[in-house]
Amino acid sequence: MAYIHGKYGTSEYKSWNMMKQRCYNPNYDGYKDYGARGIKICKRWEVFINFLEDMGELPSPKHSLGRIDNNGDYEPSNCQWQTIREQSLNRSNTIRFTIYEETKTLVEWSEDSRCEISRKALEARYRRSWDIDSSILKKKARGKWFTLEEVIMEGLKLCGDLGI
Numbered sequence: 656m657a658y659i660h661g662k663y664g665t666s667e668y669k670s671w672n673m674m675k676q677r678c679y680n681p682n683y684d685g686y687k688d689y690g691a692r693g694i695k696i697c698k699r700w701e702v703f704i705n706f707l708e709d710m711g712e713l714p715s716p717k718h719s720l721g722r723i724d725n726n727g728d729y730e731p732s733n734c735q736w737q738t739i740r741e742q743s744l745n746r747s748n749t750i751r752f753t754i755y756e757e758t759k760t761l762v763e764w765s766e767d768s769r770c771e772i773s774r775k776a777l778e779a780r781y782r783r784s785w786d787i788d789s790s791i792l793k794k795k796a797r798g799k800w801f802t803l804e805e806v807i808m809e810g811l812k813l814c815g816d817l818g819i
Contacts, residue, residue: 660704666713670720671706674729688747697730710734721745752787764791 662668677689678696700706709731710720721737722729725747737745743762750761759767761781765774772780772791780787 660707662703662707666716667707667710668703670713671700671703674700674720678729692726694726695728697728699731700729710736750781754788754791 674696676683677685678694679690680686681690700709713719714736717738718736719739719742720729721735721742723733723735723745725745727733743749744760751758752761752764754764761777762774764770764787765772765777770777770791777787777791780791
């Protein structure tokens, strides 16, 4: 079979081919997570050269094809080259929660500079079905972030100053 685009065997071609396997080949291991769930490929991307034209070349060997909306189809508006980390934060089983109208993954919250507890502690609270709420965050007062302990100490000091 002749490949006139000269890209057979490249990372981009392999990504395109694996996308087709996941969506259209019931014998492929990953089919249950893609094709069986109704994930499709847009008609334009049935031709490799169109896929390459829309996606461009892989930015680095650390990137692979990822969907922005995990429940959405493979199409230009829903796909991008992503790092393994970006993809791991966008899995269907990724834990997300919202604090102060800000939604992040459990990993992202644990890495947030305002978070007072470790990732392992946060995961343990989640597994035990504890409420994940603003108590994990440092409090902001007078433009500065404080730990919960610092907030309590400030409150006690203020009470003492007021004679309460």
